[in-house]
Amino acid sequence: MLVPEITLTPQLEERFVLRFGDIISVFHSRLTPLQKFNRWLNVRTGRAPIVLGARSAIFVPAKTGIIVVDEEQDSSYKQSDMMPHYNGRDIAILRAKIEKIPVVLGSATPSVSTYYNAKIGKFRFFKIEKRVKETPLPKIYLADLNGRRTGIISEKLLAALEQKSQSLILVNRRGFAKNAVCLDCDSLIECPNCSVTLCYHKKNGQLKCHWCGYKQKVDMGCRKCGSSNLRFIGTGTERVETCIKEAFPDKIIERFDSDNTKKKGSYQKILNRLKDGEIDIIIGTQMLAKGHDYPGIMLSAILSYESLLAGADYLSSENAIQLALQVSGRAGRMSQGKSIIQTYNIHNPDFIDIIRHDYVSFCEKELIIRKRHLYPPFSHLIRMISINPKQAEGKKDMQYIASWLSDRNIEFLGPSECLISKIRNKFRSHLIIKTNNVKSSVRFLRNLVENKKFDSRIVMDVDAIDFF
Ligand SMILES: [Zn+2]
Ligand SMILES: [Zn+2]
Structure with missing residues (x-):
């Protein structure tokens, strides 16, 4: 069984152990070689016939009877940041085909491509009509942020946060972090190694690059003009935490993001406190939306829907609506919950589907657009990057x-420069090929890359989902 980012969902492992006992072996990339070997041995000898793991677990050499891919649409199944580029979900389908076993793709919000494959009968489609415990779906409300000069939290959200049960607020990490701008030369403080702005971390007074790890003290000031006259803009989780703390001094507020959960076991500690009702409001990034089940949460909120669209590629609407529905689903596992989505563009037609929880309607509309522009599932995209x-x-x-x-x-x-045109002092350009014959295209391109001596490192990403 594959799950996205297993290290973030220890609950799941617990549940499997409770249900099946000691016959589970968990695989993920953070295991030591010895741990991996021992677990593999347990699988091999039949002592632990159930493999539970993140994407790389699909390569465990074991005799398989069935493969289940949970949350099959999740982008963390795709390894985009290093070689080899592969999607664990797609490997699972291929492996099942080779081994002649069934594969189950599970999701409340399947990828548009998977929905299409089910619709045309390539996959069989099983729909679960009833929710667990038959709780009605949460009511979703929009809060218009347009015209607001100050503040990042609408009155609607503030009023809703007054409630006594637990609340969850999603702040998107990408494109929404807190940056520093120099008031003397008007430039954003950028990473010297990458073409991205540095993120401000109040706690240790540092500016950090999330791509190469570069950091500098805020006191260093602007590298361009030397001024120490900096201002901080944008909305990171830290700033949201500060705002909410000011508004609700009596509530217990906790942050859940990669900065706050780096220490071993710290994410588990926060999640346990959440489960035990010791946290009133939890603020976090996408990490928080993934597979957690906390019955105490009755309100969920998205700080800005537009921040979920940051990718600006053909998948951005799909990813945003999936995340919005996932986050709203975190509220009201026991009785009907409430969800608030703040937005700067209240006329976005996707909100009609979101409010009705009508994901199928979204998929149908999206398929028309994809077909017109020949995007997947009507083609394969191969991204070529020069570094x-x-x-x-x-x-x-x-x-x-x-x-x-x-x-x-x-x-x-x-071809064009990548959205992030420089990482670790290496420049990046790319082009994206649309093809209906992926096998022969890959063969052609591989021949080209192998035979022509390019000065750059050329990376080929088949079925790319990351375009940064
Ligand atoms: Zn400056
Ligand atoms: Zn950098």
């Missing part, structure tokens, strides 16, 4: 690939 310490060389290599593709009448987008 080079010299920007001009990287661009030249991408240009070469582009004209090579043009000569063969292969459709592609780009």
Whole structure:
């Protein structure tokens, strides 16, 4: 059984052990080689016939009878940040096909591609009509943030937070962190190694890069003009925490994000306190939306729907609506809960589907758009990235690939600089190929990359979902 980010969902392991006893072996990338070996041995000898794990567990060499992929739409099944690029969900489908066993893709909000495959009969579709305990779905309300000059929390949300039961607030990590701007030269303080702005961490007075780990003291000031006249803008979890604490001095408020849960066991501690009702309001990133089940939470909120759309690629609407429905689902596991979505664009048509919990309607509309523009599931996307310490060389290599593709009448987008055009002092350009014949396209491209001596490192990501 595959689950996304197992280290974040210790509850799940507990449940499996409770139900099946000591025959579970858990696999994830943080195990030591010895741990891995021992667990593999337990699987091999039949002592632990149930493998529970994150994406890499799909490679466990064991005799399998069935594969279950929970939350199959989850982007953490895709390994995009290092080689090899693969999607654990897709490997599961392939492995099941090879081993002639069933594979179950589970989700309340399946990916649009999986929905399509079920719709056209490529997959069999089983719909669960009733909720566990038959609790009605939470009521979802919108809060209009437009025209607000100050404050990041609407009156509607403030009023709702007054309630006595527990609340959860989602703050998106990407594109929504707190940045520093120099008031003397008007520039954002950027990472010297990457083309991203540094994030401000109040706790230790540092500015940090979330891509390469670079950090500097705030006292260092602006590297461009030397001024120490900095202002901090944006909405990180820390700032939200401060705002909520000011509004509700008597409530116990806790933050749940990767900065706050880095220490071993600390995320478990926070989640246990949440379970025991020792936290009134929990504020966190996507980590919080994943598979946790806390019956005390009656209110969930999304600080800004637009921040969920940060990717600006063909998947951004899909990912945003999935996350919105997941977060709303965290509220009211025992009786009907309430969910508030704050937005700067109240006319976004997707809200009609969100408020009605009508995910299928969203998928149908999305499929029309995808078909028109030939996006997956109506094509495969292959992303080619050049990585080079010299920007001009990287661009030249991408240009070469582009004209090579043009000569063969292969459709592609780009080339252009990546959204994050520099990471760790290496420049990145990319182009995206749309193809209906993924096997032959990959063969062509691999031949090209292997035979032509490019100056840059060329990375090929088949069925890419990350376009940064
Ligand atoms: Zn400056
Ligand atoms: Zn950096």
